[in-house]
Amino acid sequence: MVLEDGTVFKGVGFGAEKVVVGEVVFTTGMVGYHESLTDPSYRGQILCFTYPLIGNYGVPSYSLLDEYGLPRFFESWRIQALGIIIHELCLKPSHWRAEKTLNQWLAEEGVPGIYGVDTRMLTKKLRVKGVMMGALAVSRDEVPLDVLLESISKTPNYGEVNFVAEVSPKEDKVYGSSDEVVVLIDCGVKLSIIRSLLNRGFRVVSVPYNTSYEHVMSYNPLGVVISNGPGDPKQCMDTVNTVRKLFDADVPMLGICLGNQILALALGGDTYKLKYGHRGQNKPCINLETNRCYVTSQNHGYAVNAESLKGTGLRVWWLNADDKTVEGIKHEEKPCMAVQFHPEATPGPLDCTFIFDQFAQMVRGYA
Numbered sequence: 001m002v003l004e005d006g007t008v009f010k011g012v013g014f015g016a017e018k019v020v021v022g023e024v025v026f027t028t029g030m031v032g033y034h035e036s037l038t039d040p041s042y043r044g045q046i047l048c049f050t051y052p053l054i055g056n057y058g059v060p061s062y063s064l065l066d067e068y069g070l071p072r073f074f075e076s077w078r079i080q081a082l083g084i085i086i087h088e089l090c091l092k093p094s095h096w097r098a099e100k101t102l103n104q105w106l107a108e109e110g111v112p113g114i115y116g117v118d119t120r121m122l123t124k125k126l127r128v129k130g131v132m133m134g135a136l137a138v139s140r141d142e143v144p145l146d147v148l149l150e151s152i153s154k155t156p157n158y159g160e161v162n163f164v165a166e167v168s169p170k171e172d173k174v175y176g177s178s179d180e181v182v183v184l185i186d187c188g189v190k191l192s193i194i195r196s197l198l199n200r201g202f203r204v205v206s207v208p209y210n211t212s213y214e215h216v217m218s219y220n221p222l223g224v225v226i227s228n229g230p231g232d233p234k235q236c237m238d239t240v241n242t243v244r245k246l247f248d249a250d251v252p253m254l255g256i257c258l259g260n261q262i263l264a265l266a267l268g269g270d271t272y273k274l275k276y277g278h279r280g281q282n283k284p285c286i287n288l289e290t291n292r293c294y295v296t297s298q299n300h301g302y303a304v305n306a307e308s309l310k311g312t313g314l315r316v317w318w319l320n321a322d323d324k325t326v327e328g329i330k331h332e333e334k335p336c337m338a339v340q341f342h343p344e345a346t347p348g349p350l351d352c353t354f355i356f357d358q359f360a361q362m363v364r365g366y367a
Helices: 033-037 102-108 119-129 145-153 191-198 213-217 237-248 258-266 354-366
Strands: 012-015 019-027 045-049 083-085 112-115 132-137 173-175 181-186 203-208 223-226 253-256 271-287 292-304 314-320 326-331 336-339
Touching (some): 019 083, 019 119, 019 271, 019 292, 033 045, 112 132, 181 191, 181 237, 223 258, 223 354, 237 253, 253 354, 258 271, 258 326, 271 326, 292 326
Parallel strands (some): 045 083, 181 203, 181 223
Antiparallel strands (some): 173 203, 271 314
16 A cells, blocks of 8 residues: 555555555544445545454345335445555454455455554554545555556546545435425435434435436425535535525525535535544534534544634534534524534444434424
8 A cells, every 4th residue: 555655555455456546544433344334425535444453243234124225234335435454354253244254345346455554653644644645456466666656646636536426326216205305415325314314204305416406396395405425525516506596495404524515615605625534433523502512423524614604694503522623504594504423323323313303303393
């Protein structure tokens, strides 16, 4: 594994034999590797797990579905990360639901991995210098260093690519049969967000990220949810324009993760790239309305600029207790709110699932 600054990490390859190039990031989560790897927000990224042992409870089957027909233990129907970096790989997992090993799963889906790497050193470098592009090569033959560095230099920077276009659906899809419709602008949604909305009695209509305002309104929705997704929110200007029109029409909205950033951009705010992002399951956030602190699950590399919210009608709702970055916004007058963290968790703590209850109460009360 080679970083764009020339740093080389050697280890043992597993999964698929191939070379991938992407942004190298790290997550501090201790569990939930199959949920993390299938999270569409990791599209275009090579993921380093800081927890030393990965794969110890194996990988369950996609065929284990919930009552809505969604895979119970995955956040999409495939691995989304380009590759993974871990310290120690468990080759003999122990769990009654395990169907295969992590090595077998990656091999089946064409995803390379490397273990035996000093993940602490890698994480410290990314924290000091910031996330950077890198190449991961799993091969039986030696891969020349200059070839890998050249492949990095020829690959567009992570922020220059519209990864949302890769993970967003190409056509509408309906979940559930309730008369109460919520439209989900799907920028790469985690399936647990859909499940959370279904659990609250809504019919969820998932639409592509570049859907027009008119098409969204054709479903006569009670409200709109703007989902999580990968990459720079400024690559999603079609979504931003639609959300701006929805706001002008007083449609109740909830943004989650990327959706938080898109809502801010739509109302005149600004976003920026974090040095190394927030990825993990133990991120403390303060609700400024109650001054209570909650432990949250997060996966994002961009954030809303608090100063840019002046004059937009938006105020900071949640604040990160570690670095004081914006973790949620709410409009002063209209039914619009958003959080930067993942209230559905999976993986992670369920402390903030009440966000979906607040959304349900907001849209039903507004209707």
